[in-house]
Amino acid sequence: MKITVIGAGYVGLVSAACFSDFGYEVTCVDRDPRKLAMLEGGKIPIYEQGLEPIVSANRAAGRLIFTDKLKDAVAQADVVLIAVGTPTREGEDSADLSFVYAAAEEIAKAMSGFTVIVTKSTVPVGTAAKLREIISKARPDGDFEVASNPEFMREGSAVEDFLRPDRVVVGVSSERAEKVLSQLYRPLTAKNVPLLVT
Numbered sequence: 001m002k003i004t005v006i007g008a009g010y011v012g013l014v015s016a017a018c019f020s021d022f023g024y025e026v027t028c029v030d031r032d033p034r035k036l037a038m039l040e041g042g043k044i045p046i047y048e049q050g051l052e053p054i055v056s057a058n059r060a061a062g063r064l065i066f067t068d069k070l071k072d073a074v075a076q077a078d079v080v081l082i083a084v085g086t087p088t089r090e091g092e093d094s095a096d097l098s099f100v101y102a103a104a105e106e107i108a109k110a111m112s113g114f115t116v117i118v119t120k121s122t123v124p125v126g127t128a129a130k131l132r133e134i135i136s137k138a139r140p141d142g143d144f145e146v147a148s149n150p151e152f153m154r155e156g157s158a159v160e161d162f163l164r165p166d167r168v169v170v171g172v173s174s175e176r177a178e179k180v181l182s183q184l185y186r187p188l189t190a191k192n193v194p195l196l197v198t
Contacts, residue, residue, distance in 0.1 A: 001183060004077035005127055006103045008035055008066065010046055010049060010158070011120050012083030018162040020058035022187040024118045027065045027073040039066040050159040074110035078182060081149070082107075083120040092142070093190050097130075104131045116180045118170075130170065143156035145177035165187075169196045 001024050005016040006029035016028035030036055038045050042059075044052050058064035067073055074080055084099040100121055107117055117135065119127060130144045135142060148171035153161040168185050172178045178197055182189070189195050 001025075001078050002076055003079045003081065003184075004029060004073040005081045005083055005120075006070065006107070007083040008032075008039065009084070009085060009119075010048075010155070011080070011082065011153065013039075013044075013046065013055075013056045014048060014051060014143045014153060014158045014162055015081060015083060015120055015151070016064060017054045017058065018159065019184075020061075020064040021054050021163075023063065024184075025063055026058075026192065027067060027077070028072045029067055029073050029128065031068055036066050036068060048158050049156065051064065054159065056070055070106050071110040074115070075109050075112045077111075077115060079116045079118060079180060080107055080111070081118045081120045086121045086123060095122065095124060097127065100131070105135045105138050108135040108144075109143060109166050111139070111142060114143045114145075114176070116145050116147055116177050118149045118181070120149055121149055121183075122150070123148075128173070145180075147174070147177045147181060163194060165193055167194045168197055169198065 003019050003024050003026045004026045008028050016026045020026040035045050059139055082103050083108055084098060084103050086095040116128045132146045150169055168188060170181045184197055
């Protein structure tokens with residue numbers, strides 16, 4: 001299974017590293033050239049216990065790649081995880097989803113074959129339906145499913161939280177998406193971590 005993670009921030013980088021540690025081929029896309037240069041140089045832009053050796057080992061094994069080429073990364077992916085920022089709108093209590101929506105449009109133009117697009121970013125209820133609408137409009141012939149997979153990572157223990165969670169929660173609207181996400185998390189469910197499908 002090939003995975004592309006959009007966003008090399010806190011959630012994206014930890015997710016990309018841990019999925020590559022499961023043995024998957026993972027491409028992590030980011031637009032920040034300084035961050036990419038750091039990652040390519042073996043430096044981790046955030047401190048998270050256990051992250052650096054996982055990134056280093058999986059880069060050396062060829063399972064973890066960092067790039068700014070979203071189109072190429074999405075075209076070869078079975079699963080695309082959106083892990084971009086959702087800052088609070090200034091003067092409001094709502095999240096700014098513009099980065100999520102922009103990522104969805106770019107994914108729509110680049111996807112090839114059946115693709116499961118998963119939000120890892122913190123988003124409100126109804127976002128999956130909006131993403132489905134954006135992607136369908138940009139790519140009427142696209143073969144895709146949208147799913148949600150909220151993260152429950154705490155700063156300082158995110159790697160541990162990802163690799164040894166008490167549960168994995170996924171929101172899907174089809175059996176196809178459920179099958180792909182079940183396969184994605186098989187390394188955890190094989191260790192008796194429950195997969196909660198909503």
